[in-house]
Amino acid sequence: MRRSPWATLAVLALAQFIVVLDVTIVNVALPDIQADLGFSAETLQWVISAYTLLFGGFLLLGGRMADLLGPRRVFVAGLLLFGVTSLVAGLAESPGFLIGARAVQGLGGALLSPAALAILTVTFAHGRERNIAMGVWGGLAGLGGTLGVVAGGVLVDALSWQWVFFVNVPIVLALVAVIPVFVPDTRHNENGPRGFDTAGAILGTGGLLAIVYAVVRAEPEGWGSAEVMGFLVGGAVLLVVFVAVEARSKAPLIPLRLFRSRALSVSSISLALNGAGFLSMFFLTAIYLQQVRGDSALDAGIHFLPMGAAAVLGAVAASQLVQKLGTRTVQLGGTVLSVAGLLLLSRADATGAYSTQLLPGLVLFGVGIIAVGVPAQIAAVSEVEHHEAGAASGAVTTMYQVGGALGLAIVTTLSVTRTTDALAEGVAQQQALVEGFQRGILIAALFAIANVVATILTPQLQPTADQLAEAAAAA
Incomplete structure (x- = not known):
């Protein structure tokens, strides 16, 4: 079945668009979220940080999974996870529930984003067409950040803060429906060591989460408190272990060299x-x-x-x-x-x-x-x-x-x-x-x-x- 590469690009770019959109669309809803769910001033930032930390912490693992399992399969899995957790976030009735949903939503983004880029690079031949496709990809991603704040404002004022999350659901369903038609199931030969390095992703992300949590708790508890110092030291230890694991792994997330x-x-x-x-x-x-x-x-x-x-x-x-x-x-x-x-x-x-x-x-x-x-x-x-x-x-x-x-x-x-x-x-x-x-x-x-x-x-x-x-x- 012959597919138009530009139709493929449209599907991939729209998926990346909503991933980037979700970083900024939530910002203008924060005061309403704080008032409705009872967030404190110092914990409100976790609505943003939970998403960005899990997205960044598992981005490399998502790329590795796309290499080994096939990018379309991982793309669909990440898209479905992103859509489901968007729905769950909109239904959240407590700060912890929303933060947890945002964290898993970030994981969904970490799966679909590198998989989409992998599909794009094999869909377009190296040269002028790929350069155009990359430009469209990057431009729409940037546009997502810009439009997010306005779209968020419209949704919050016209409906409620929940709709900054609900809006993703119909887009995800539409994309999943058209993926078999417009997105090829591409694979490439894997000649190097085969492995996911899940331990590296968990250690690295866990260490960063512990350090961020310690910084947040420093305001109410004080920098010298046992809780803050414990999480700072624990986070540092996890990051040291992460570096040691990466140095010994046959298929590291980040080749330290x-x-x-x-x-x-x-x-x-x-x-x-x-x-x-x-x-x-x-x-x-x-x-x-x-x-x-x-x-x-x-x-x-x-x-x-x-x-x-x-x-x-x-x-x-x-x-x-x-x-x-x-x-x-x-x-x-x-x-x-x-x-x-x-x-x-x-x-x-x-x-x-x-x-x-x-x-x-x-x-x-x-x-x-x-x-x-x-x-x-x-x-x-x-x-x-x-x-x-x-x-x-x-x-x-x-x-x-x-x-x-x-x-x-x-x-x-x-x-x-x-x-x-x-x-x-x-x-x-x-x-x-x-x-x-x-x-x-x-x-x-x-x-x-x-x-x-x-x-x-x-x-x-x-x-x-x-x-x-x-x-x-x-x-």
């Missing part, structure tokens, strides 16, 4: 810092717009739109500039814009005009965040063998996700601490929330400043069109 490349190591750090800044800014600003400035969910989504538009334009500009100026130059410019945008946002108060206090910072940050991501992705795979480029891309994507979750935990903890302290000092609630927001954004700016240092250490490259297409797909 890849990190002998300075470009890959530094780019991984840079993307982790980028993720920390982005998730923290998005989380804090979504809550600030609604709880401090009185935005509806839809208004908050619309207020984020200029940042999304700036990111789209920034991606186009970055792709052109890296070929002329080199990756390090563009990435350095992106980090500087990110710092400037966050510093401008940190000055926002409860009553200032959106056009002067928020818009400039959001636009600068939108351009900056993508101007870091595109060249960092290119640099990450620049020194690895072509057959290991997929593993390298997976490693840095994982670093972006887990860096975002860890950064969000740190920023949220310090932000909530400032708000709590201000309330204890007799400051009015609205002003206390402003001070917490400002503190959190300044911490996010410190991540961006650290990224300036990391960027200086990256190599200067003049990428080809193929490298640009691969970076767009992996972003």
